[in-house]
Amino acid sequence: MTSNCLLKPLFCLCLVGFSVITYGQFAPSSMQISPLAIRQRCDGDGESPSQFNLVGEVTHTKTFTLETLQKYASSKVNVWYNTGKGPVDTSYIGVPLLDLLNEAIVITDSARKNDIxxxxxxxxxxxxxESVITVADLLTNFGGEQVLVAYATGDGKPLVDDGMxxxxxxxxxxxxxxxxxxxRIEVRSAP
Structure with missing residues (x-):
């Protein structure tokens, strides 16, 4: 019980320290990051893009448009999930993310055991x-998740509020x- 009492203040101190450093409050001006600086690090402008790039640790970087995505074999998935606005029950048509990664060829180091x-x-x-998915989650011999890069609703209509x-x-x-x-879709490696 004593260690539990000590951990709570330590946790609070760490949480406050993280907040101060992360959000730039009380930090020296040289450490503060403005919202503008954060936006400048971003590829987007908040608008609906007409293409995206697949980059990073791949042999072939790729640029995808609606037309190029529609040339791939597509899949349809039915999904149900919660959002801040309530539950969503819908379907989407798109290309499995794994297919796009396989075409770009994820770079692995054969000298490292299970580098993938x-x-x-x-x-x-x-x-x-931003969101993160591990490549292993997509591989059939590991997670086997059917993650899609969707370009249409389940009835074949273009995505309206979700961009291309x-x-x-x-x-x-x-x-x-x-x-x-x-x-942007970027392949990276954990240290």
């Missing part, structure tokens, strides 16, 4: 919102990884 397990994908929206493409993660109970207005 260190790989993850950062999906960025035009408003700088959005990430769809069937099985997620919350919509946090459902990134709309995709501008």
């Amino acid at each position: 397990l260190r790989k993850y994908v950062v999906i960025r929206a035009s408003d700088c919102y 493409a959005r990430l769809v993660v069937p099985g997620d109970k919350a919509g946090g990884r459902y990134v709309s207005n995709i501008v």
Whole structure:
């Protein structure tokens, strides 16, 4: 019980310290990051993009438009998830993210055991919102998740409020990884 009493103040101190450093309050001016600086680091402008790039640790960087996505074999998924506005029950048509990664060819180091397990994908929206999916979650011999880069609703209509493409993660109970207005998909490695 004594250690529990000590941990609570320590946790609060760490949380306050993290908040101060993260949000720039009380930090020296040289450490403060303005909202403008954060926006300048982003690929998007908050608008609905007409294309997105697949970059990072891949052999072939790619640029995708609605027309190029529609040339791939598509899948349709039915999803149900919660959002801040309430539950969503809908369907989407799109290309499996794994198919796009396979075409770009994720770079792995054969000298590192199971290097593919260190790989993850950062999906960025035009408003700088980001979400992460591990490559292993997509592989059939590991997670096997049918994550889509959707370009249409289940009835084949173009996405209206979601930009040209959005990430769809069937099985997620919350919509946090459902990134709309995709501008960038980047493959990275964990240290």
